[in-house]
Amino acid sequence: MREMQRDLTIIGGGPAGLAAAIKAWKLGIESITLIDESERLGGVLPQCIHTGFGLHYFGEDLTGPEFAARLIGRLKETDVEVLGGAYAAEINVKPDSFKEVYGYRYGEAFKIKSKAIIYAAGCRERTRFEAGILGERPSGVYTAGEAQTLMDIYGILPGKEIVIVGSGDVGLIMARRFALEGAKVKGVIEIMPYPGGLIRNIVQCLEDFGIPLYLSHAVAEVKGSRRVESVKVMKVDGNLKPIGPGFEIKCDAVILAVGLRPRIELLARAGALIDDATGGPIVNDWLETSIPGVFAAGNVLVVNDLVDYAAEQGERAAESAFKLISEGDLTRSGAKPLIRGRNVRLIVPQLVSCLQDVVFYGRVSAPEENVAIRFEEIGKIFRLPAVRPPEMFRVKVPASDLLRLRCEKLTVNVMRLEA
Amino acid sequence: MRREPIRVAIIGAGIIGASISRVLSMFEDFEVILVEKEADVGWGVSKANTGIIHAGYDDEPELYPLRAKLCVRGNEIWRKWADELDIPVRWCGSLALAFNEDEVNILKTLLSRGLRNGVSGLKIVEAEDIKALEPNASRDAVAALWAPTAGQISPWDAVIALVENSVANGVKLYLSTEVKGIRIKDGKILGLETNRGFLRADWVINASGIYADKIAEMVGIRGYRIRPRKGEYIIFDKEAEPKVTRVLFPTPTPISKGVVVTTTVDGNLMIGPSAEDLNEDLREERSNTKSGLDYVWASASKLVDRLPSKSMIIRFFAGLRPEPTGGDFIVRGYDEVYGFIDAAGMRSPGLTAAPAVAHMVSEILRSLIDRELKRKDSWNPYRKRMIRFSELTHSERSALISKDPRYGRIVCVDEMVTEMEVIEAIKRGATTIDGIKFRTRACMGKCQGSSCMHKIALILSRELGIPLWRVSVKGPGTEIGIGDIKVLFEEGDQCGRCRET
Incomplete structure (x- = not known):
């Protein structure tokens, strides 16, 4: 077994992991190893051949491969060691506060002992079973990312008569992607x-291609014993319960874009506490999990809608890791929990020390117009023209405001403002 | 002097056909061919059931003499077979729970029936003993029938093992070979007409599961029908808690053993099956329904104090059980058609009974051909299962990687399956994604294949020398793609907006 000792181990070479590695190197962390399951860095970006990446982070609208290539280019200018095709099997926290990562790659088993870990393993797609889609279980049912891999990494077409389940950005983009190849x-x-999904994607991916969008409808059943032949679609009522007889749509492929789940299994097994709302680890304002010295960033922390946020979280985690490694400790005492108040479905970080500026990422439960995000106990307000569940809000609360917090909690509410 | 071998064709490479082929492979007298319409073995009734090796108290010997006799005998033989063939099995015992006096009385009937059937170790236990045996058993249970000889097996691993061992002992396996007719001349069987041509055979053994009556009709036997009975199941993630350590049954009804709560040999909590009698024509109807799954959930909830959260469900599925006319197994030859033997109607406890059914078929065959059988000197009873990387320690894994670097490449993240295991599965006969899945557990985790299916397809494509898109999930018609990304353009087969209207 190859044994290594490092200051920092980064698990995951997608946007969060890459940004973390570059930042950590720039800050001066000397020995850094980044491991990724794939032989190719960039995470899911290389297959996202549409634009919409980088407006915040690079100030330009880039495609997925372009965004990844820029980060990979910057990484190449560092001495960060990259282990590709490497699988992390176990994280082990030692009493001396070193963390061991056991893993495997072609030709070797390895163990990396490091002072800090940034965990940026991304997310996985929800399956038809998790989405409760009943009926038969033929071939031809793909998750959107799976179909995208087949099409844009390996160059094969999954089907020619397509039904997309879920109108998040992933679903909308795949609808257009199939249309571009001449599929119906x-x-x-x-x-x-x-x-x-975003309004611009409704226009550019569906309306421009004449693809119908069935709101308040669900795929109740998949039909076909070997290959999918059709789906049964039902209208749903206000409680999302199917109503009416429904109708059938013939198809040879069903593409599921029914949500993403942080890949927290390794973290959870190592003992990290998980937030039911985000599905990711509970972190403090260092983006540190409940395991000291193990940080989380990107879609494993919270499913982001912008790659820019994932990269930003990676940088933030790198700053925290640098502080921990160079100063030996972080100020964690007095961390106070965030309380999700009115119309707040999730918020990250879940704990704040009130000693530094904090960027909060959150999502609402229901769409509303003319609102404010209000941090109750400190009276801090951010006005927003509208909030929608698919669109994450990002607000930065300065330390000077957080210092005013006198209670043991910080409540976040979405308030409706008078017109 | 060497006698001419008798050519035996077994229709169906499920648990019954595979068990029969193993037993017949012991004898020099037979040349065995095992014929399967699917692209792999065990894909019919065998792959979608509860995987329980029953103790044998359920079946009334007066009503169902074969079920009663062959279940108990099969249970005994499985201990030896699982050992010889390295099949994952857990001899965990089962508890049938009673929640009121009436049910306790039924348990008493089952106890005495079990004793008559020859089941050992059976006893009725009280509430506190139930908790000691199974901490998660419902606190409302007042008594239970404890059957220590019951077990849990992986049914598809069992079929794969039996077929591998059969083939190692000379059996010829014909996959993707569907029997279309049986050629008979002057009342004597000549062989099988199949989609891949004629296969000569002196004897035909019908182990075709859900289609057994259709095969029997081909030789003019119309004495029974097979009715599909659908059972739906729910599987939880490996990490879902609480699991159970014993198989938990409700008190059975005259038609069904009811919904079970059990933990598979791979460590997934599983609940099911429902029992829905389908129309005779619906032999491919394996849909999951709201009513079926709700029934499974409600029934399973009664057996335990707590089920895991529904968010821990990773898959549901359904299987068909072949319910024969009369309810008992049909294991017999026929005076009308010399050369045809039925091993049909293998509803529960068919999996348990399979080894005993196989020995019975062998005995029927011996008596009908009326000759002493000669055992092969070279017959090998053993078979080793594939290495499971995920079940090893770090140092064992490290040693394996030193032997072959491909053990270091993980293709299925959830189940920690390596490239080398996929290659080994292909060497052992897998040609499809499902073939890999059932041999390695790749795609059986949380993501249900959505993140690793393409990696397995790449290996299949490379090892089998076929284009990536042609790799199939379960044989022809289930390919992962319809062609190259530009196929619609190249074939002028556009169905989207590029067609002129």
Whole structure:
């Protein structure tokens, strides 16, 4: 077994992990190893051949491969060691506060002992079973990312008569992607009464291609014993319960874009506490999990809608790791929990020390217009013209405001403002 | 002098056909061919059931003499077979729970029936003993029938093992070979007409599961029908708690053993099956329904104090059990058609009974051909299962990687399956994604294949020398793609907006 000792180990070479590695190197952390499951860095970006990446982080609208290539280019200018095709099997926290990562790659088993870990393993897609789609279980049912891998990494077409389930950005982009190849996209089925993706994607991916969007509809059943032959679609009521007889749409592929789940298994097994709302680890304002010295960033922390946020979190985690490594400790005492108040579905970080500026990422439960995000106990308000569940809000609360917190909690509410 | 071998064709490479082929492979007298319509073995009734080796108290010997006799005998033989063939099995015992006096009385009937059937170790236990045996058993249970000889097996691993061992002992396996007719001349069987041509055979053994009556009809036997009974199941993630250590049954009803709570040999909590009798024509109907899954959930909830959260469900599925006319197994030859033997109607406890059914078929065959059988000197009873990287320690894994670097490449993240295991599965006969899945557990984790299916497809494509898109999930018609990304353009087969209207 190859044994290594490092200051920092980064698990995951997607945007969060890459940004973390570059930042950590720039700050002066000397020995850094980044491991990634794939032989190719960039995470899911290389297959995202549409634009919409980098407006915040690079100040330019880039494609996924372009965004990844820029980060990879910057990484190449560092001495960060990259282990590709490497699988992290176990994280082990030693009493001396070193962390061991056991893993495997082609030709070797390895153990990396390090002072800090940044965990940026991303997320996985929810399956039809998790989405409760009943019926038969033929071939031809793909998750959106899986279909995207087949098409844009390996160059094969999954089907020619397509039904997309879920109108989040992933679903919308895949609808257009199939249409571009001449496939017939028969519809995008969305269970909620409003679309799950950005308005610009509704226009550019569906309307421009004449693809119907069925709001308040659900795929109740998949039909076909070997290959999918059709789906049964039902209208749903306000409680998302199917109503009416429904109708069938013939298709040879069903593409599921029914949500993402942080890949926390390794962290959870190592003992990290998990937030039911985000599905990711509970972190403090250092983006540190409940395991001291283990930080989380990107979609494993919270499913982001912008790659820019994932990269930003990676940088933040790198700053924290640098402080921990160079100063030997972080100020964690007095961390206070965030309380999710009115119309707040999730918020990250979940704990704040009130000693430094904090960027909060959150999501609402229901769409609302003319609102304010209010941090109750410190009276801090951010006005927003509208909030929608598919669109994350990001607000930065300065330390000077947080210092005013006198209670043991900080409540976040979405308030409706008078017109 | 060497006698001419008798050519035996077994239709169906499920648990019954595979068990029969193993037993017949012991004898020099037979040349065995095992014929399967699917692209792999065990993909019919065998892959979608509860995987329980029953103790044998359920079946009334007066009503169902074969079930009663062959279940108990099969249970005994499985101990030896699982050992010889390295099949994952857990002899965990089962508890049938009673929640009121009436049910306790039924348990008493089952106890005495079990004793008559020859089941050992059976006893009725009280509430506190139930908790000692199974901490998660419902606190409302007042008594239970404890059957220590019951076990849990992986049914598809069992079929794969039996077929591998059969083939090692000379059996010829014909996959993707569907029987279309049986050629008979002057009342004597000549062989099988299949989609891949004629296969000569002196004897035909019908182990075709859900289609057994259709095969029997081909030789003019119309004495029974097979009715599909659908059972739906729910599987939880390996990490879902609480699991159970014993198989938990409700008190059975005359038609069904009811919904079970059990932990598979791979460590997934599983609940099911429902029992829905389908129309005879619906032999491919394996859909999951709200009513079926709700029934499974509600029934399972009664057996335990707590089920894991529904968010821990990773898969649901359904299987068909072949319910024969009369309810008992049909294991017999026929005077009308010399050369045809039925091993049909293998509803529960068919999996348990399979080894005993196989020995019975062998005995029927011996008596009908009326000759002493000669055992092969070279017959090998043993088979080793594949290495499971995930079940090893770090140092064992490290040693394996030193032997072959491909053990270091993980292709299925959830189940920690390596490239080398996939290659080994291909060497052992897998040609499809499902073939890999059932041999390695790749795609059986949380992501259900969505993140690793393409990696397995790449290996299959490379090892089998076929284009990536042609790699199939379960044989022809289930390919992972319809062609190259530009196929619609190249074939002028556009169905989207590029077609002129």
